[in-house]
Amino acid sequence: MDQPTTASGPADLVVTGGRVWTQDPARPWAEALAVRDGRIVAVGSAAEAATTAGPGTEVHQLAGELVMPGLVDGHVHLNLGGSQAAFELPLLPTDGLDGILAKVRDWAGRLGPDEWVVGGIIGSTTMDGITDAAALVRLDEAAGGRPVLLRDDSMHNRWVSSRALQLMKVGQDTPDPDGGSYVRDDSGRLTGVLHELASAVAEGAFAASLPDLAAGVRTAVRTAVGILNGFGVTAAQEAATMAGAAQALADLEAAGELTARVVLSTPVRPFIEEGTVGEELITAVAPLRGDLVRPDFVKVVLDGVPMTRTTALLAPYRCSHGEEPQTVESLWTLEDLVAQLERCTELGLGAKLHATGDASVRRVLDAAERLRAAHGPGIRLQIAHTEYVHPDDVPRFAAFDVVADLSPYIWYPSVIQESIAAQVPAEIVEGSWPVRDLVAAGAVVAAGSDWPCAAPTPDPWTGLQTLVTRRNPDPAVPGALNAGQALTLAEAVSAFTTNPAQAMGLWDVVGRLAVGYAADFIVLDRDLFGIDVAEIHRTQVLRTYFAGTVVHENAGVRPGEART
Numbered sequence: 242m243d244q245p246t247t248a249s250g251p252a253d254l255v256v257t258g259g260r261v262w263t264q265d266p267a268r269p270w271a272e273a274l275a276v277r278d279g280r281i282v283a284v285g286s287a288a289e290a291a292t293t294a295g296p297g298t299e300v301h302q303l304a305g306e307l308v309m310p311g312l313v314d315g316h317v318h319l320n321l322g323g324s325q326a327a328f329e330l331p332l333l334p335t336d337g338l339d340g341i342l343a344k345v346r347d348w349a350g351r352l353g354p355d356e357w358v359v360g361g362i363i364g365s366t367t368m369d370g371i372t373d374a375a376a377l378v379r380l381d382e383a384a385g386g387r388p389v390l391l392r393d394d395s396m397h398n399r400w401v402s403s404r405a406l407q408l409m410k411v412g413q414d415t416p417d418p419d420g421g422s423y424v425r426d427d428s429g430r431l432t433g434v435l436h437e438l439a440s441a442v443a444e445g446a447f448a449a450s451l452p453d454l455a456a457g458v459r460t461a462v463r464t465a466v467g468i469l470n471g472f473g474v475t476a477a478q479e480a481a482t483m484a485g486a487a488q489a490l491a492d493l494e495a496a497g498e499l500t501a502r503v504v505l506s507t508p509v510r511p512f513i514e515e516g517t518v519g520e521e522l523i524t525a526v527a528p529l530r531g532d533l534v535r536p537d538f539v540k541v542v543l544d545g546v547p548m549t550r551t552t553a554l555l556a557p558y559r560c561s562h563g564e565e566p567q568t569v570e571s572l573w574t575l576e577d578l579v580a581q582l583e584r585c586t587e588l589g590l591g592a593k594l595h596a597t598g599d600a601s602v603r604r605v606l607d608a609a610e611r612l613r614a615a616h617g618p619g620i621r622l623q624i625a626h627t628e629y630v631h632p633d634d635v636p637r638f639a640a641f642d643v644v645a646d647l648s649p650y651i652w653y654p655s656v657i658q659e660s661i662a663a664q665v666p667a668e669i670v671e672g673s674w675p676v677r678d679l680v681a682a683g684a685v686v687a688a689g690s691d692w693p694c695a696a697p698t699p700d701p702w703t704g705l706q707t708l709v710t711r712r713n714p715d716p717a718v719p720g721a722l723n724a725g726q727a728l729t730l731a732e733a734v735s736a737f738t739t740n741p742a743q744a745m746g747l748w749d750v751v752g753r754l755a756v757g758y759a760a761d762f763i764v765l766d767r768d769l770f771g772i773d774v775a776e777i778h779r780t781q782v783l784r785t786y787f788a789g790t791v792v793h794e795n796a797g798v799r800p801g802e803a804r805t
């Protein structure tokens with residue numbers, strides 16, 4: 242037993258008879274946990290845990306199921322993901338244009354004449370195929386003239402209908418907004434496709450149509466957290482938090498309805514979601530800080546996504562139709578970035594830095610090098626995505642104390658990798674997700690779903706499995722992606738527990754089952770450490786405990802009747 246119970250009384254809850262993976266190197270395995278006031282007061286054998294119980298103690302008897310810390314999602318978009326799940330037309334990245342139009346037609350038929358059809362996600366390959374105004378005419382027809390807003394798998398781009406363009410006040414002669422474009426066909430006609438910050442104009446027009454935006458955001462965020470709990474996730478870093486989502490999370494916490502610990506990341510410059518950013522937003526969210534909601538990070542976006550060639554790479558993009566070799570600059574100069582990080586240091590805020598390309602990764606590391614030289618260790622820095630890292634830069638993560646936020650869970654062959662490979666030079670794709678090298682070089686690697694970007698769900702089990710296999714769980718998709726970079730299962734589990742907890746500043750709260758830690762843990766229907774790794778993606782979470790309370794229970798399977 243780590244520690245006996247104290248004078249403050251018996252445990253509220255004892256969970257016993259399990260195989261408890263603690264993620265605590267001092268005591269990796271145990272049989273039982275005792276909980277009081279939402280915290281773990283004992284971890285040990287069944288006999289030891291029993292000594293903490295009193296007459297009022299609830300006892301949950303397990304039949305040997307695996308218990309482990311609640312998972313931590315280091316990068317997720319709660320409002321976007323939750324809105325999608327709660328309100329929106331579900332599209333799959335594998336749906337082609339005809340399939341999308343059929344789904345839009347069906348969905349629109351249930352709406353009033355002026356209601357928006359909002360949905361996603363469209364695969365980037367499908368999006369790339371929408372190149373002329375004829376497709377827009379078909380979209381208008383399918384939607385019965387309604388405004389339509391469809392998001393792509395990168396979440397950076399949109400496809401909208403003519404009615405939506407009207408509501409956005411975008412016409413044939415409207416100039417492109419800064420940092421984005423209203424895509425036109427060869428004859429100059431709008432296609433309805435919106436790249437990057439043009440998407441914010443569409444999101445703004447849609448938001449303006451909603452009668453009670455705050456209630457909608459609250460429903461979205463609550464839905465998202467419920468979905469995370471169902472997958473066994475009990476803590477997350479919200480990766481780009483606007484004022485509405487921050488307020489919704491704070492409201493849920495105040496009402497005692499928030500069932501995850503959430504670290505916020507507020508954008509410092511205009512972002513794809515409309516709204517206040519920068520210092521004004523930082524000031525607005527600071528008072529929302531609670532035990533569960535922590536506005537401790539800013540979000541800095543250095544580039545876009547590889548599918549639309551907005552990722553800043555060190556090498557030129559692939560040339561397909563005899564164009565000039567094309568490179569993209571990071572959106573931040575080194576000087577501006579250092580100044581921003583200096584400001585974060587003054588404010589005591591960490592920074593989550595979106596850098597999908599190896600050039601942007603290098604820029605962040607250059608800025609981190611200067612910051613650490615000036616201040617020594619200080620604010621937390623995370624590079625979000627880190628799929629392409631130049632080999633020379635791998636050791637610099639540990640050297641300058643920068644976390645690799647591995648997101649989304651796409652380190653295996655898939656549709657999205659195909660659309661990336663059409664743009665990014667083969668040698669860069671072949672070296673992608675250098676996770677093994679990062680770990681070997683001492684970097685902290687933290688997994689994040691980036692849901693709903695690139696993934697229809699925030700399913701961590703597929704992510705965990707594929708960190709180890711680098712293969713698509715679907716045997717129909719052959720091959721492995723840069724297989725030499727596979728992690729061991731233990732390393733992968735750390736990337737979903739202790740590592741993101743550390744990256745988010747919750748290292749002494751979550752990610753581990755030890756005395757004093759939050760009683761956030763999960764009961765699984767299979768023993769991750771005793772099964773074929775290729776089965777991990779089938780894992781069902783039987784129960785999710787948050788602060789010692791059951792917040793998810795799998796109706797189909799109960800503890801004691803684990804699926805085989």
Ligand SMILES: [Zn+2]
Pocket residue numbers: 316318480691694
């Ligand atoms: Zn993201």
